[in-house]
Amino acid sequence: MLLLSIDTSIRGCSVAVHNDAGLIAGYDLFADKSSSAMLTTLIKNSITDAGYQLNDIDAVAIAKGPGSYTGLRVGVSTAKGLCYALDKPLIAINTLEAMALQVGSFFPGHLLCPMIDARRMEVYCAVFDDQNQFVRQTEAVILDETSFQDLLANHKIVLFGDGSAKCKPIFGEHLNAIFLQQNIKPSARTVGELAVKAFDAKQFEDVAAFEPYYLKDFMSPARKKTSALV
Structure with a gap:
């Protein structure tokens, strides 16, 4: 093959x-x-x-x-x-599923949220578990203080991709939000x-x-x- x-x-x-x-x-x-x-x-x-x-x-x-x-x-x-x-x-x-596969093995027990930049405060994103299974399906999200609130309350979430920078001013101080230094493409x-x-x-x-x-x-x-x- x-x-x-x-x-x-x-x-x-x-x-x-x-x-x-x-x-x-x-x-x-x-x-x-x-x-x-x-x-x-x-x-x-x-x-x-x-x-x-x-x-x-x-x-x-x-x-x-x-x-x-x-x-x-x-x-x-x-x-x-x-x-x-x-x-x-x-x-x-x-695309987001393939992005999640790049980092999943490094964060056992975490949720993974790859993000692709869209317009203004909007991103294309999805949420996966550490086995690369969908937890939240692909969607276009306009980011605000309520974004991912339910998941962040009970899970550590790794946020990455070129859209994740938009999240930092909103919940960058949240203890369960992990932002990667690497620019995952x-x-x-x-x-x-x-x-x-x-x-x-x-x-x-x-x-x-x-x-x-x-x-x-x-x-x-x-x-x-x-x-x-x-």
């Missing part, structure tokens, strides 16, 4: 190649913009470094979101194009770990119908101006 995994949930991109034994190649490139040219180069380099050709892969895995509208479109379009061209199945992994490496399990369970997507998990409707600058006039 050979899987190619892609994550473009935030600016930049990440690519990884896994086989039955685990990770065998990967690149993370976090730049100021998401670019299909950057992504294509990383895919080529990852496959070459792994010692394979694109035709050798058995499936393509994509971080489906939530995250950047532009980034998700670039990643999903690329993944679907590869699936069509190579006649391979598509696997979709929740979405990565195809843990997307691939979850995708291996999904592949074994034959959890594939309909390539033609699949769309990114935007979580909220995209509103372009033109639509924002129109809405303001109504």
Whole structure:
């Protein structure tokens, strides 16, 4: 089994190649913009470094979101194009679930709350236990003093990701709130770990119908101006 995994949930991109034994190649490139040219180069380099050709892969895995509208479109379009061209199945992994997998083993007994920055005081987030099982499903949250109040009352929660900085002024002094110093970013490496399990369970997507998990409707600058006039 050979899987190619892609994550473009935030600016930049990440690519990884896994086989039955685990990770065998990967690149993370976090730049100021998401670019299909950057992504294509990383895919080529990852496959070459792994010692394979694109035709050798058995499936393509994509971080489906939530995250950047532009980034998700670039990643999903690329993944679907590869699936069509190579006649391979598509696997979709929740971005936040893959982020939680990066840190869970370091915090046994804690809850994990990966956060991706959205607009103003809003974040995309979910809450997981230390076995990477959902405690609270993915949602867009406008942060205030009541956010996570019920969970913080009885659990230590590790908050991380680029959205977590918005939480510090609100409950940074709470004894049960733990903020990581490291900037944990979405990565195809843990997307691939979850995708291996999904592949074994034959959890594939309909390539033609699949769309990114935007979580909220995209509103372009033109639509924002129109809405303001109504």
